Amino acid sequence: MIIRKKFRFEGAHIVRNCSSKLCRENIHGHSYEVEVFIKSNKLDKGFMVLDFILLSKVGEFINSFDHAYSLWQGEKPEIKDAVYQINQRVAEIPVSPSAEGYALMFLYVIDKIIRNTERKNGEGDIQLQSVRVHETQTGYAEAFTEDFALVDFTLDDIKLSEGIRTEWDDMDWWEELKQQKIFKNTHLEN
Ligand SMILES: Nc1nc2c(c(=O)[nH]1)N=C([C@H](O)[C@H](O)COP(=O)(O)OP(=O)(O)OP(=O)(O)O)CN2
Numbered sequence: 329m330i331i332r333k334k335f336r337f338e339g340a341h342i343v344r345n346c347s348s349k350l351c352r353e354n355i356h357g358h359s360y361e362v363e364v365f366i367k368s369n370k371l372d373k374g375f376m377v378l379d380f381i382l383l384s385k386v387g388e389f390i391n392s393f394d395h396a397y398s399l400w401q402g403e404k405p406e407i408k409d410a411v412y413q414i415n416q417r418v419a420e421i422p423v424s425p426s427a428e429g430y431a432l433m434f435l436y437v438i439d440k441i442i443r444n445t446e447r448k449n450g451e452g453d454i455q456l457q458s459v460r461v462h463e464t465q466t467g468y469a470e471a472f473t474e475d476f477a478l479v480d481f482t483l484d485d486i487k488l489s490e491g492i493r494t495e496w497d498d499m500d501w502w503e504e505l506k507q508q509k510i511f512k513n514t515h516l517e518n
Pocket residue numbers: 343348351356425426427428463464465466467469
């Protein structure tokens with residue numbers, strides 16, 4: 329069975345080297361919708377694939393891009409400096425911020441988050457199936473597990489600025505993800 333959880337963020341970017349001149353030469357923004365599809369071979373004690381509440385770190389990650397500038401790491405140094413001067417919330421990323429780039433990066437990170445999230449309600453073999461990123465009302469990109477083959481970066485290549493990190497409920501979670509610590513969910517204790 330499959331569940332889907334939808335997240336949103338308002339983000340700004342330039343997509344260098346794309347065919348569209350409008351898109352590659354102008355800072356512009358979108359109201360993104362991100363759909364996360366998760367599958368399992370069994371249901372937990374609550375007849376759920378995975379309680380949506382256990383996806384709170386996924387929400388924290390995607391929300392890091394909200395009201396943020398997504399800065400491709402291959403951008404020119406002078407542009408990078410200007411972006412950091414103007415913005416508090418900068419997500420410097422190893423993929424160009426096309427819908428496809430976001431989908432691949434989100435797939436990579438969300439897979440790690442799900443693997444590191446504590447579960448103790450009889451869940452089955454939980455697997456991320458895909459991540460779909462809607463850039464506009466009419467266009468989306470979707471990354472599937474076979475697209476892991478396209479990943480040529482690590483978590484260390486994703487740099488979230490202090491202006492982003494200070495808004496997190498738990499300032500340490502990103503470093504803990506890198507260290508593969510298990511996220512204990514306080515909701516499980518109640
Ligand atoms: N395959 C992709 N093509 C385009 C992307 C992308 O991420 N992947 N992105 C853009 C631009 O960011 C652009 O701002 C959005 O373009 P488009 O979908 O053409 O949006 P419009 O609102 O102009 O188009 P409508 O069809 O009127 O909705 C471009 N291409």
